Amino acid sequence: SQTIHQWPATLVQPVGSPLSLECTVEGTSNPNLYWYRQAAGRGLQLLFYSVGIGQISSEVPQNLSASRPQDRQFILSSKKLLLSDSGFYLCAWSSKTGLGNTIYFGEGSWLTVV
Amino acid sequence: GENVEQHPSTLSVQEGDSAVIKCTYSDSASNYFPWYKQELGKGPQLIIDIRSNVGEKKDQRIAVTLNKTAKHFSLHITETQPEDSAVYFCAASILGQNFVFGPGTRLSVLP
Numbered sequence: 238s239q240t241i242h243q244w245p246a247t248l249v250q251p252v253g254s255p256l257s258l259e260c261t262v263e264g265t266s267n268p269n270l271y272w273y274r275q276a277a278g279r280g281l282q283l284l285f286y287s288v289g290i291g292q293i294s295s296e297v298p299q300n301l302s303a304s305r306p307q308d309r310q311f312i313l314s315s316k317k318l319l320l321s322d323s324g325f326y327l328c329a330w331s332s333k334t335g336l337g338n339t340i341y342f343g344e345g346s347w348l349t350v351v
Numbered sequence: 352g353e354n355v356e357q358h359p360s361t362l363s364v365q366e367g368d369s370a371v372i373k374c375t376y377s378d379s380a381s382n383y384f385p386w387y388k389q390e391l392g393k394g395p396q397l398i399i400d401i402r403s404n405v406g407e408k409k410d411q412r413i414a415v416t417l418n419k420t421a422k423h424f425s426l427h428i429t430e431t432q433p434e435d436s437a438v439y440f441c442a443a444s445i446l447g448q449n450f451v452f453g454p455g456t457r458l459s460v461l462p
Binding site: 269278279280281325327329331332333338339340341342343344345347 | 383385387392393394395396397400440442444447448450452453454455457
C-alpha cells in the first residue's frame with residue numbers, strides 16, 4: 238500500500254531563517270506531488286505541484302520554493318522566512334494512471350515563524 | 352478554471368441528527384468528486400468519493416449524491432456522533448487531476 242511521510246511535524250523558526258520541509262511517498266512510482274498551505278481555520282491553498290523529477294509548477298508568487306530531486310521526494314524550502322509564512326503545510330500525492338484517482342495527504346507540518 | 356463553493360461554512364447538529372454539506376462546481380468537465388475529513392492538527396483524510404457516472408454512493412453512515420445537471424454534490428452524514436466533529440472539504444477534478452477544493456465546513460456534533 239502507498240504511504241506518505243512528511244517532516245518535521247512541528248517547527249518554530251525565527252524570521253529570516255531558512256526552511257526545509259521534506260516529503261516522501263512509498264509504494265508508488267511517478268506520482269504527482271503537491272505542497273499545500275493552510276492558514277489557521279482556513280482552506281487549502283495550493284503552493285506547488287510536480288508531475289516529475291525536476292518539474293515544478295508554482296501556483297502563487299512567494300518566497301518559498303520547491304524541488305523534486307527524486308521521483309518520490311518533494312522538498313519545500315525558503316531562504317528567508319517571513320511572519321506570513323506561518324501555517325500548516327501539507328504534502329500530498331496522486332496517481333497519474335486510471336480515472337478518478339484521489340489525492341492523498343500527509344499528516345502536515347506546523348510552521349510558526351517568530 | 353474550475354470554482355468550487357461549499358455551504359454552510361459552519362454547521363452544528365445534535366448527536367444523532369443528520370448533517371448535510373453541499374458543494375457546487377462550475378466546470379461541467381469535472382468528473383471526480385472526493386470528500387475529506389480533517390481533524391484538528393491532522394491532514395485531510397478521504398472519507399468518500401463519487402464519479403460522474405454514478406448518482407449516489409453510500410458507505411455506512413456517510414453518503415454522497417451528485418447532480419451533474421445542476422453541478423452540485425452533497426455529503427450526508429446520518430446518526431451523527433461526537434467523533435464526526437471536524438472540518439469537511441469537498442473537491443472537484445477532471446480525471447483525477449487538477450483538484451479544486453471547497454473552502455471547508457466546520458461540523459460540530461453536540462452531545
